[in-house]
Amino acid sequence: MYTIKNYHFAESVDEVAALLQKSRANTVLGGGTWLRLGERNIATAIDLSHLGLDQITETEEEITLGAMVSLRALEQSTLLQTQFGGLLARCVRHIVGVQFRGLATVGASVASRYGFSDVITALLALDTEVELCPGGRLPLAAYLQQPPARQLLVAVHIKKDGCTAVHTSHRLTETDFPVLAVAAARCKDGSFRISVGARPAVAQRCPQAEQAAEANGPEAAGEAAAEMLQFGSNTRSSAEYRKVLAKVLVTRALTELAEKESLAR
Ligand SMILES: Cc1cc2nc3c(=O)[nH]c(=O)nc-3n(C[C@H](O)[C@H](O)[C@H](O)COP(=O)(O)OP(=O)(O)OC[C@H]3O[C@@H](n4cnc5c(N)ncnc54)[C@H](O)[C@@H]3O)c2cc1C
Structure with a gap:
């Protein structure tokens, strides 16, 4: 749980930026769902809720x-x-x-x-x-x-580029963190954007998979993603398993995308 010395409702984004620069102990509050898990001594907790940023x-x-x-x-x-x-x-x-x-x-x-x-x-x-x-x-x-x-x-x-997109993930239980997450979008010009997250490093695009999707379809894209991205191990999965999952989930996402597009036609 965190401890807050001063609680401040910010009046402008510039004021927030100035407070963040002033001290490392000044902290922006979002919903507090992650912050509450840590042990932090917060000098000034900066509440953004008067800035109209909830729109x-x-x-x-x-x-x-x-x-x-x-x-x-x-x-x-x-x-x-x-x-x-x-x-x-x-x-x-x-x-x-x-x-x-x-x-x-x-x-x-x-x-x-x-x-x-x-x-x-x-x-x-x-x-x-x-x-x-x-x-x-x-x-x-x-x-x-x-x-x-x-x-x-x-x-x-x-x-708003008119793309259609899907997201899929594999989890050990319904509401656990993802073992691997994939999002794929098909743009109006026929090109793809494919992103793979929870590798477990932060998500990144895979240009090789995007090119393979356009040239040779979902399975080729899945193989390219598994081949080109770096995967790591943590308590949820090994790197080897994530590599196998990447192939499956990218193929699945692109197949679903194609089905979605054909239904929309
Ligand atoms: C048990 C659990 C399971 C979760 N599972 C998932 C999951 O499966 N998938 C997933 O995507 N996420 C997951 N999350 C993450 C969840 O979405 C985060 O808790 C959330 O992103 C943090 O939101 P918050 O607004 O409560 O942030 P806070 O706890 O308020 O803040 C978190 C950090 O962000 C900083 N911060 C807040 N707002 C800003 C801002 N505007 N600019 C700069 N810094 C800012 C804070 O200073 C703090 O350091 C999970 C979290 C928990 C606790």
């Missing part, structure tokens, strides 16, 4: 998820059910339970760069940028390669 908004070009949008809101948004093949609603369905998902936020899920993150796996298969303060906007893939910095993740922006 899912849409323009002609993109959909924006504010940092404080809950995982439950992703599931329940009628807008997201009609975009990206319902990917964002679907990717969170195994995360603990409804009450938990009502608290856990998109901002923390991305900013924490968890290897097991279903949310990052799904967002990487879309054309996603993160908005940071300080730092502005940059592609999610580039953000994941940067070392963690004391920045506020303000929002996630997803281009």
